[in-house]
Amino acid sequence: MDMTAPEHLLRPIDTDAQETAEWIEALTSVIATAGPERARFLLSQLASSARAAGLNWRDARITPYINTIRPQDEPPYPGGADTIAIEERLAGILRWNALAMVVRANRAYGELGGHIASYASAADLFEVGFNHFFRARSADFAGDLIYFQPHSAPGIYARAYLEGRLDDNNLAHYRQEIAAAASGTQGLSSYPHPWLMPDFWQFPTGSMGIGPISSIYQARFIRYLEHRGLLATQERKVWGVFGDGEMDEPESLAALSLAAREKLDNLVFVINCNLQRLDGPVRGNGHIVDELETLFGGAGWHVIKLLWGSDWDPLFARDTHGELADALSRTVDGQLQTFAANDGAFNREHFFGQSPALKAFGDLLTDEEIDRLKRGGHDLKKIYAAYHAATQQRGRPVVILAQTKKGFGMGKAGQGRMTTHQQKKLELADLIEFRDRFQLPLSDTQVEHLEFYRPPADSPEMRHLHERRAALGGYMPQRISSSKNLPVPSIESYAAFALEADGKEMSSTMALVRMMGGLLKDAHLGKHVVPIVADEARTFGMANLFRQVGIYSAQGQLYQPEDIGSILYYREAKDGQILEEGISEAGAISSWTAAATSYAVHGLPMLPFYIYYSMFGFQRIGDLIWAAADQRARGFLIGATSGRTTLGGEGLQHQDGSSHVVAATIPNCIAYDPAYAYELAVIVDDGMRRMLTQQEDVFYYITVTNENEAQPSMPPESREGILRGLHRIQACDTPQLRLLGAGPLLKETIAAAALLQEHFSIQAEVWSVTSFSELARDGIACERARRLKQSEALPWVTQQIGESNAPVIAVSDYVRTVAESVRAYVPAPYVTLGTDGFGRSDTRAALRDFFEVDARWICYVALSELFAGQKTDAEWRAIADQLGLDLDKAMPSNA
Numbered sequence: 001m002d003m004t005a006p007e008h009l010l011r012p013i014d015t016d017a018q019e020t021a022e023w024i025e026a027l028t029s030v031i032a033t034a035g036p037e038r039a040r041f042l043l044s045q046l047a048s049s050a051r052a053a054g055l056n057w058r059d060a061r062i063t064p065y066i067n068t069i070r071p072q073d074e075p076p077y078p079g080g081a082d083t084i085a086i087e088e089r090l091a092g093i094l095r096w097n098a099l100a101m102v103v104r105a106n107r108a109y110g111e112l113g114g115h116i117a118s119y120a121s122a123a124d125l126f127e128v129g130f131n132h133f134f135r136a137r138s139a140d141f142a143g144d145l146i147y148f149q150p151h152s153a154p155g156i157y158a159r160a161y162l163e164g165r166l167d168d169n170n171l172a173h174y175r176q177e178i179a180a181a182a183s184g185t186q187g188l189s190s191y192p193h194p195w196l197m198p199d200f201w202q203f204p205t206g207s208m209g210i211g212p213i214s215s216i217y218q219a220r221f222i223r224y225l226e227h228r229g230l231l232a233t234q235e236r237k238v239w240g241v242f243g244d245g246e247m248d249e250p251e252s253l254a255a256l257s258l259a260a261r262e263k264l265d266n267l268v269f270v271i272n273c274n275l276q277r278l279d280g281p282v283r284g285n286g287h288i289v290d291e292l293e294t295l296f297g298g299a300g301w302h303v304i305k306l307l308w309g310s311d312w313d314p315l316f317a318r319d320t321h322g323e324l325a326d327a328l329s330r331t332v333d334g335q336l337q338t339f340a341a342n343d344g345a346f347n348r349e350h351f352f353g354q355s356p357a358l359k360a361f362g363d364l365l366t367d368e369e370i371d372r373l374k375r376g377g378h379d380l381k382k383i384y385a386a387y388h389a390a391t392q393q394r395g396r397p398v399v400i401l402a403q404t405k406k407g408f409g410m411g412k413a414g415q416g417r418m419t420t421h422q423q424k425k426l427e428l429a430d431l432i433e434f435r436d437r438f439q440l441p442l443s444d445t446q447v448e449h450l451e452f453y454r455p456p457a458d459s460p461e462m463r464h465l466h467e468r469r470a471a472l473g474g475y476m477p478q479r480i481s482s483s484k485n486l487p488v489p490s491i492e493s494y495a496a497f498a499l500e501a502d503g504k505e506m507s508s509t510m511a512l513v514r515m516m517g518g519l520l521k522d523a524h525l526g527k528h529v530v531p532i533v534a535d536e537a538r539t540f541g542m543a544n545l546f547r548q549v550g551i552y553s554a555q556g557q558l559y560q561p562e563d564i565g566s567i568l569y570y571r572e573a574k575d576g577q578i579l580e581e582g583i584s585e586a587g588a589i590s591s592w593t594a595a596a597t598s599y600a601v602h603g604l605p606m607l608p609f610y611i612y613y614s615m616f617g618f619q620r621i622g623d624l625i626w627a628a629a630d631q632r633a634r635g636f637l638i639g640a641t642s643g644r645t646t647l648g649g650e651g652l653q654h655q656d657g658s659s660h661v662v663a664a665t666i667p668n669c670i671a672y673d674p675a676y677a678y679e680l681a682v683i684v685d686d687g688m689r690r691m692l693t694q695q696e697d698v699f700y701y702i703t704v705t706n707e708n709e710a711q712p713s714m715p716p717e718s719r720e721g722i723l724r725g726l727h728r729i730q731a732c733d734t735p736q737l738r739l740l741g742a743g744p745l746l747k748e749t750i751a752a753a754a755l756l757q758e759h760f761s762i763q764a765e766v767w768s769v770t771s772f773s774e775l776a777r778d779g780i781a782c783e784r785a786r787r788l789k790q791s792e793a794l795p796w797v798t799q800q801i802g803e804s805n806a807p808v809i810a811v812s813d814y815v816r817t818v819a820e821s822v823r824a825y826v827p828a829p830y831v832t833l834g835t836d837g838f839g840r841s842d843t844r845a846a847l848r849d850f851f852e853v854d855a856r857w858i859c860y861v862a863l864s865e866l867f868a869g870q871k872t873d874a875e876w877r878a879i880a881d882q883l884g885l886d887l888d889k890a891m892p893s894n895a
């Protein structure tokens with residue numbers, strides 16, 4: 001085996017060892033006599049002298065591959081060695097139950113999947129947290145918040161089992177939620193899903209990267225609530241336990257600088273550096289720990305490397321020439337993994353055998369002792385020291401880079417193996433080896449049957465487990481959904497202008513912002529409203545809110561804004577209400593989720609409105625919205641500058657024709673595409689009532705546009721139709737056609753009806769579709785209920801337009817799929833028009849012609865449906881000419 005280190009890992013050559021020693025001696029003596037503060041000062045001075053001399057020197061940002069905390073700085077372990085022994089036994093039992101859960105499920109149904117190796121490596125990191133640091137929500141403390149690494153879920157269930165919160169039956173239904181429900185018990189979801197286990201999990205983390213970014217914005221949101229005087233912080237911590245592979249996700253790293261900039265010392269990341277991800281090593285040819293140290297340190301986090309266990313301490317103590325530390329620094333991750341997968345004899349030969357100096361270290365240990373040399377993340381004392389230091393840190397977030405072995409204790413079957421991530425079946429011999437490794441009191445038969453093990457209630461382990469959780473406020477994780485109601489103001493108090501618009505011109509965005517301004521002023525609800533933007537407030541006409549409620553900034557405003565003289569000046573304030581997230585949709589949605597779940601996470605309902613370019617919502621950060629839905633978020637997502645032909649000029653990457661397709665796929669997302677300000681008002685009113693009063697776990701997606709238009713007043717009796725998705729706005733005596741227009745294209749259908757009447761003497765009704773997705777959901781539900789003989793109710797759309805057989809033409813500013821979704825429930829010939837294809841930069845009129853959705857095209861399509869087969873080609877061409885349409889143009893979706 002070639003153990004030669006890559007060139008870049010080698011230290012620069014020391015050309016004058018004596019001079020080096022003198023400098024180091026001088027520094028050591030300063031530390032000893034004048035203290036660390038003085039030593040730091042001198043180092044800073046040296047660095048600036050080096051800069052002044054043009055040395056171009058900077059700190060390498062990578063410290064040696066050893067623990068950050070020196071043994072002499074470690075605090076004593078609470079309860080000492082006896083407690084450590086108990087907790088190690090507990091960790092062994094938890095590992096077993098977690099393993100048994102996965103293997104049992106897969107013995108029964110090979111397709112169920114699950115993970116053993118991740119929790120096996122993370123168990124000790126979790127246990128020190130559970131036994132000493134993670135504080136639950138209690139009567140007088142709001143609780144720490146823990147973001148759990150998703151594929152360690154079996155271990156968290158295993159703990160809840162020992163705590164008596166889950167029973168054998170629950171564990172036997174790991175990944176079998178449907179079967180469990182059928183047999184009257186609660187199944188265990190694959191990963192943390194509050195939707196599926198609403199009393200247990202708080203945060204969905206199953207999609208890599210969501211946990212890290214969400215936890216950062218959660219820590220920030222806690223500060224926001226505190227600075228606005230809504231919630232006392234109580235030194236609460238947000239802990240995130242994540243995998244080193246997960247750090248590859250852009251979202252994992254996206255908000256590191258925000259965390260440091262905002263001095264989030266309420267945030268601790270524990271990164272389980274088992275050096276492996278799914279397929280293989282994270283950085284086989286390098287060090288993921290070093291890479292993360294550079295990234296986090298560079299962003300301003302305090303980095304704690306927790307690499308080696310206590311049994312390495314005597315070796316490092318003898319390492320006066322740094323040979324051991326050097327060798328470890330040179331050993332790349334792929335090689336460290338190979339060492340993890342092999343026994344003491346192998347490690348003696350291939351690691352300690354590299355040089356006579358290293359061999360001398362190896363000679364101090366037996367093969368068995370080498371085999372058992374721990375990595376830092378498996379040593380409770382070292383973990384405790386790191387967590388303790390993390391909780392003491394002030395002014396900066398902390399990351400603990402904990403080195404572990406993937407599949408720790410899985411022996412030849414899994415520890416450090418390339419394939420260990422996927423391992424979910426183990427042979428009996430491997431199971432017995434596992435039992436022996438963790439000294440579990442299980443017979444061979446119990447092992448063979450994969451029996452779950454819970455020690456007797458009066459055993460030291462169980463007593464300790466319960467005592468520690470009692471001392472820390474109770475069991476975790478636990479989700480408590482507060483049913484605190486927020487009073488919803490009357491619609492007239494903030495939206496009278498929309499209900500009685502009387503032809504006044506405004507865009508729906510302007511209307512929304514005006515309603516928000518009104519809600520913000522409400523004496524009771526106002527302070528719970530959280531306006532969120534990602535650097536687009538001015539685009540949406542929200543600049544007046546800068547002055548009205550201020551922009552949140554933890555530091556207040558340390559400068560005099562350039563526009564201080566204007567009424568709407570850019571006002572930042574410590575108690576500012578607007579979250580202005582800069583150009584980060586991922587950040588803004590994470591803030592939105594924190595606010596939208598505050599009712600459960602903090603017992604404090606908030607009402608967030610996140611307003612953004614609709615194209616940069618579901619398409620850009622759809623997975624974060626999906627996670628918010630899982631988390632039972634309640635709030636408003638406002639897709640502004642929406643509509644593929646309504647956002648003129650911006651072109652292909654900005655013009656949204658699809659967000660309503662995706663919104664419709666999220667079960668608890670209620671999506672609307674309103675045309676009028678009064679429709680918007682009714683939707684916002686109903687949304688607030690459902691979310692804040694009736695405590696429904698739904699959230700709203702509403703598209704608004706920047707097209708000014710005359711706003712009619714609200715017709716009587718239209719509320720139900722607006723909310724159910726369809727209401728008639730122009731009736732006629734004997735309609736020959738029904739035109740359905742959605743959102744910004746409603747005006748085109750009204751104009752089309754006028755054209756039909758004026759030029760072709762055809763009477764057409766016009767309907768406003770506020771939500772195709774709500775109509776479709778209703779249709780699906782009614783159809784199913786009818787088939788299953790549960791109800792005879794007709795879908796709303798059928799009831800409303802089912803009176804005649806006159807053709808129905810539906811138009812939306814989204815792809816046809818949106819209007820197509822209700823076809824099955826329209827009991828008449830049905831034609832859909834939409835904006836399939838890539839957007840273009842041009843005027844609204846040109847775009848609507850291009851996508852064939854303007855009044856003339858609607859008119860032409862309506863006529864062709866009405867008179868199908870009754871006119872010659874020449875007659876159709878004449879009609880097209882009359883309307884000014886080009887029948888030979890290319891299909892927009894191919895153009």
Ligand SMILES: Cc1ncc(C[n+]2csc(CCOP(=O)(O)OP(=O)(O)O)c2C)c(N)n1
Pocket residue numbers: 117118121151206207208209242243244245246247272274276277278282406421
């Ligand atoms: C967005 C996303 N992509 C891929 C996956 C599939 N996946 C689950 S775990 C995993 C590897 C995780 O490695 P790491 O974070 O190092 O955790 P470990 O199991 O090694 O502790 C992958 C790729 C996922 N869950 N989410």
